[in-house]
Amino acid sequence: xxxxxxxxxxxxxxxxxxxxxSLELHxxxxxxxLGPNGAGKSTLLRLMAGLLLPTAGQVWLDExxxxxxxxxxxxxxIAFLPQDGPYPENLTVEEVVxxxxxxxxxxxGRPGPADWAAVRWAMQETQVAALAQRxxxxxxGGERQRVLLARALAACPRFLLLDEPTSHLDLHHQAExxxxxxxxRSQGLGILTVLHDPNxxxxxxxxxxxxxxxxxxxxxxxxVLQEPLLRGVYGPGxxxxxxxxxxxxxxxx
Amino acid sequence: xxxxxxLTRPLPWGxxxxxxxxxxxxxxxxxxxxxxxxxxxxxPVEVVRALLGLEANPIVTELRLPRVLGAMLVxxxxxxxxxxxQGLFRNPLADPYLMGSAAGAAFGVVVAxxxxxxxxxxxxxxxxxxxxxFSATWFxxxxxxxxxxxxxxxxxxxxxxxxxxxxxxxxxxVLVSLTSYLMLQGADRVRAVFAYxxxxxxxxxxxxxxxxxxxxxxxxxxxxxxxxxxxxxSLGEETARSLxxxxxxxxxLAIGAATLLTAAAVAQAGIIGFVGLVVPHAxxxxxxxxxxxxLPASVLGGAVLLTLADLLARTLVAPGELPVGILTTLLGxxxxxxxxxxxxxx
Numbered sequence: 265x266x267x268x269x270x271x272x273x274x275x276x277x278x279x280x281x282x283x284x285x286s287l288e289l290h291x292x293x294x295x296x297x298l299g300p301n302g303a304g305k306s307t308l309l310r311l312m313a314g315l316l317l318p319t320a321g322q323v324w325l326d327e328x329x330x331x332x333x334x335x336x337x338x339x340x341x342i343a344f345l346p347q348d349g350p351y352p353e354n355l356t357v358e359e360v361v362x363x364x365x366x367x368x369x370x371x372x373g374r375p376g377p378a379d380w381a382a383v384r385w386a387m388q389e390t391q392v393a394a395l396a397q398r399x400x401x402x403x404x405g406g407e408r409q410r411v412l413l414a415r416a417l418a419a420c421p422r423f424l425l426l427d428e429p430t431s432h433l434d435l436h437h438q439a440e441x442x443x444x445x446x447x448x449r450s451q452g453l454g455i456l457t458v459l460h461d462p463n464x465x466x467x468x469x470x471x472x473x474x475x476x477x478x479x480x481x482x483x484x485x486x487x488v489l490q491e492p493l494l495r496g497v498y499g500p501g502x503x504x505x506x507x508x509x510x511x512x513x514x515x516x517x
Numbered sequence: 518x519x520x521x522x523x524l525t526r527p528l529p530w531g532x533x534x535x536x537x538x539x540x541x542x543x544x545x546x547x548x549x550x551x552x553x554x555x556x557x558x559x560x561p562v563e564v565v566r567a568l569l570g571l572e573a574n575p576i577v578t579e580l581r582l583p584r585v586l587g588a589m590l591v592x593x594x595x596x597x598x599x600x601x602x603q604g605l606f607r608n609p610l611a612d613p614y615l616m617g618s619a620a621g622a623a624f625g626v627v628v629a630x631x632x633x634x635x636x637x638x639x640x641x642x643x644x645x646x647x648x649x650x651f652s653a654t655w656f657x658x659x660x661x662x663x664x665x666x667x668x669x670x671x672x673x674x675x676x677x678x679x680x681x682x683x684x685x686x687x688x689x690x691v692l693v694s695l696t697s698y699l700m701l702q703g704a705d706r707v708r709a710v711f712a713y714x715x716x717x718x719x720x721x722x723x724x725x726x727x728x729x730x731x732x733x734x735x736x737x738x739x740x741x742x743x744x745x746x747x748x749x750x751s752l753g754e755e756t757a758r759s760l761x762x763x764x765x766x767x768x769x770l771a772i773g774a775a776t777l778l779t780a781a782a783v784a785q786a787g788i789i790g791f792v793g794l795v796v797p798h799a800x801x802x803x804x805x806x807x808x809x810x811x812l813p814a815s816v817l818g819g820a821v822l823l824t825l826a827d828l829l830a831r832t833l834v835a836p837g838e839l840p841v842g843i844l845t846t847l848l849g850x851x852x853x854x855x856x857x858x859x860x861x862x863x
Binding site: 337339340351354360363366371419 | 607742743745746748749751752753755756758759760761762763767801802805806807
């Protein structure tokens with residue numbers, strides 16, 4: 265029972281963006297994709313979400329090729345939140361979160377009690393219930409990001425795929441958002457996040473370090489975030505310290 | 518691109534229904550006004566009696582009714598098609614006129630008339646499409662589809678508003694030039710064809726009303742069934758696809774339906790600009806962005822607006838009349854500039 269990439273390769277205009285990547289996301293686990301710009305993190309995330317089709321290799325959902333799942337089933341199992349996606353300007357928070365139920369409703373279904381229960385649950389988890397009747401442009405950046413997360417959660421997915429979910433949040437909201445993710449993980453959700461900040465990735469259960477479309481290292485943050493690897497990518501000044509059992513990456517002079 | 522200041526608070530459900538009911542009432546008022554006002558004034562009570570068949574009044578039921586119903590249907594078709602384009606392309610300024618699809622439809626129609634019908638026969642005043650009302654719409658449909666495709670191709674998609682508008686204007690003006698050239702080929706009927714391309718409801722006939730009604734009946738339910746897709750598209754295409762929507766097929770269906778509506782309206786009444794822009798825009802501020810309400814409301818709002826605009830067009834300079842397309846462009850142009858200006862400030 266997992267979402268797995270096996271031998272995944274993706275070419276864009278004859279250039280390999282993702283090369284022979286294999287990794288497995290389990291329920292109740294938070295896996296962070298880390299790497300420099302252009303490493304292929306976002307492309308890998310979209311391949312895992314079934315939004316791009318691999319040039320070679322396959323994504324497997326519970327040992328079944330994802331490409332052969334119906335799109336509705338894919339939407340029920342895997343939720344995707346893009347970075348900087350557009351958001352509706354004239355819909356209320358509740359209406360936006362209800363859009364997350366689309367995979368269960370199809371084109372024509374009317375939302376029933378189960379759908380509203382899922383919407384309420386998602387809004388409570390993300391603490392946006394009090395904003396239910398507000399319109400999205402009237403919210404702060406942190407609130408809006410939580411609403412969009414609630415939209416993704418409303419499908420009650422088993423896997424949650426997030427592209428740089430904290431990139432526009434200040435430190436306080438970043439920490440809050442990551443706490444929220446770890447609480448969701450402990451409820452059994454498998455979470456895959458693209459992150460470019462090693463210190464945020466250090467809070468995940470496992471880290472996959474990508475460079476030029478390949479996985480350079482995959483494992484617990486302590487194993488992956490080591491000076492030799494990071495210096496090769498970010499420069500010789502990088503130092504790794506340890507604080508409460510987690511690595512802290514410093515950019516030295 | 519953030520266009521338009523959002524409502525600070527949305528309307529509760531009951532108020533949305535009240536807005537729809539209000540639009541129905543306005544539509545009835547516009548109908549009575551449109552049928553009553555003209556060279557011979559008919560009091561509202563008599564208009565209603567004539568409509569109910571209680572007394573014979575050929576001025577109301579034979580002379581004015583097809584034109585007023587035509588105005589309603591053309592306005593409804595343009596506003597519905599504009600609302601659908603705006604949702605599909607996630608661009609609040611997309612509309613049949615600005616996207617070039619109206620010009621494409623007019624080109625197709627004029628091609629149909631000049632090649633198949635011949636200017637001399639078919640373009641006699643008041644009988645513009647007696648010979649080929651049906652195929653004119655389909656030629657218009659082909660022209661409009663080609664124009665939309667070309668606009669999207671030139672703009673590299675629909676996400677950048679400026680590019681979309683620029684491409685639409687270029688495609689539109691090239692097609693208008695080609696249409697003018699075709700018109701000059703049939704010089705003896707230039708005036709009639711010219712009046713048609715400017716947007717004119719005086720060519721409306723019962724068969725035209727019937728055809729428009731048919732196309733509206735076919736496309737409104739289809740587009741309404743797609744309203745959840747349009748709602749999901751407001752989260753971006755990628756997210757809409759991640760929600761399981763088979764987007765490629767659904768978008769083709771919606772573009773086809775919206776473009777067919779444009780073509781049907783243009784085939785009957787020429788190019789009438791800005792109805793498809795103004796109506797959904799105003800209603801979005803009143804009703805919020807849920808297309809389940811916005812689409813039917815746009816049908817009603819477009820019908821009201823064009824009926825009233827046509828009433829002005831035929832009474833302002835009586836006994837002559839203005840092409841209604843000129844009037845809507847004169848009124849809609851400044852509104853469009855206002856939207857652009859406010860969009861730039863946000």
